[in-house]
Amino acid sequence: EPEVTQTPSHQVTQMGQEVILRCVPISNHLYFYWYRQILGQKVEFLVSFYNNEISEKSEIFDDQFSVERPDGSNFTLKIRSTKLEDSAMYFCASSNEGGEPQHFGDGTRLSIL
Amino acid sequence: GENVEQHPSTLSVQEGDSAVIKCTYSDSASNYFPWYKQELGKRPQLIIDIRSNVGEKKDQRIAVTLNKTAKHFSLHITETQPEDSAVYFCAARIQSGNTPLVFGKGTRLSVIA
Numbered sequence: 407e408p409e410v411t412q413t414p415s416h417q418v419t420q421m422g423q424e425v426i427l428r429c430v431p432i433s434n435h436l437y438f439y440w441y442r443q444i445l446g447q448k449v450e451f452l453v454s455f456y457n458n459e460i461s462e463k464s465e466i467f468d469d470q471f472s473v474e475r476p477d478g479s480n481f482t483l484k485i486r487s488t489k490l491e492d493s494a495m496y497f498c499a500s501s502n503e504g505g506e507p508q509h510f511g512d513g514t515r516l517s518i519l
Numbered sequence: 520g521e522n523v524e525q526h527p528s529t530l531s532v533q534e535g536d537s538a539v540i541k542c543t544y545s546d547s548a549s550n551y552f553p554w555y556k557q558e559l560g561k562r563p564q565l566i567i568d569i570r571s572n573v574g575e576k577k578d579q580r581i582a583v584t585l586n587k588t589a590k591h592f593s594l595h596i597t598e599t600q601p602e603d604s605a606v607y608f609c610a611a612r613i614q615s616g617n618t619p620l621v622f623g624k625g626t627r628l629s630v631i632a
Contacts, residue, residue, distance in 0.1 A: 437617035449555075449563060449608060451619035461617050497562065505617045506551055510562040 408432045410511035412498050418517045419488055427483045427514045429498030438481045439499040439508060440473065442466070449497065455481065485516075493518045521546040523611050525623025532599050533631055540626045542609035543591040549611040552592045553620070554583060557606045566607075567594070570614065599630045 411430045419425045431438050440452040454461040455473055472484045481500075485492055495515050499508040522545040532538050544552075550571035555563035569576045569583045569592065576583050580599075585592040596603055606627050610620040 439617065439619060441620075448624045449610075449620075449622040451621070454617040454619055456617050462619060464619075501617065504614075506612070506614065507553055507565050507568055508620060509565070510555075512562045 410498055410500055410509050412496075412511035412514050414514060415512065416515045416517070418519065421490055421518050422487050425485050425488055425516065427485075427496050427498075427516070429481045429483070429500075429511055430479050431481055431498065431500030432502075432509060433479070435500035435502050435509075437461075437501045437503075437505055437508075438473075438475070439501075440483045441497045441499060441510075442494040443497065443513075444494045452483070452496075488516075488518045490518050492516060521549055521611055521613075521621040523609060523621050523623040525609050525626060527626060528624065529627045529629070531629045531631060534599060534601060536599055538594075538596045538599055538603070538628055538630075540594045540607055540609070540628070541591060542593070542611075542623050543589075544611040544621075545590065546611070546613070547587075547590065548613050549621075551612050551614040552583070552585060553610050554581075554594050555608045555610065555622075557608060557625075559605075563608060596628075599628075601630050601632050604628055604630045 438455040443449045453463040453467045495513045497513045498511045501508045525542045553568035557563045582595040606625045609623040
């Protein structure tokens with residue numbers, strides 16, 4: 407069964423540094439999402455992406471965040487100047503036409519020191 | 520916006536007993552309700568979903584019921600097994616394009632052998 411893949415699995419970064427999280431969605435999917443999960447808490451929506459542009463974004467997704475689909479396969483989340491509170495598990499998800507179900511990747515654990 | 524409440528936050532059952540997790544949602548426009556199972560450190564995995572034109576859906580030991588009038592839906596797991604132990608998240612979304620999932624806070628289910 408096709409899967410969403412994410413790299414790296416764990417990223418440790420100094421506060422203030424830029425970080426890029428990478429995702430390869432399922433190949434025939436059209437809709438892409440980033441969610442995050444702070445340890446022990448619920449999964450929170452960050453941003454959705456379709457047809458090479460952002461469809462929706464949450465209040466969490468401020469000017470420090472950006473997303474990009476640089477080629478036909480990768481979908482990236484960039485945090486420009488990381489803060490301690492950005493420490494979380496970041497999940498990429500994708501879905502086909504119709505928008506469901508959303509399939510999640512294994513996540514990237516981001517630790518900001 | 521949509522708000523999803525989930526209860527209980529923790530649930531312990533004896534192996535073989537049934538487990539029920541309940542969620543309520545606030546936005547009557549929501550019409551898609553998936554349930555995800557998340558094992559420690561792993562991705563949320565879709566286990567069952569229901570659309571608002573259906574009142575109940577069953578898949579082997581797992582069933583979901585939906586009451587649109589009351590805006591609540593429930594997950595039922597029968598004949599629980601130790602491998603059912605995980606955190607379960609309910610979610611809701613408006614079935615359109617790539618609108619995001621709004622998750623509940625999760626229920627930690629422990630099945631005691």
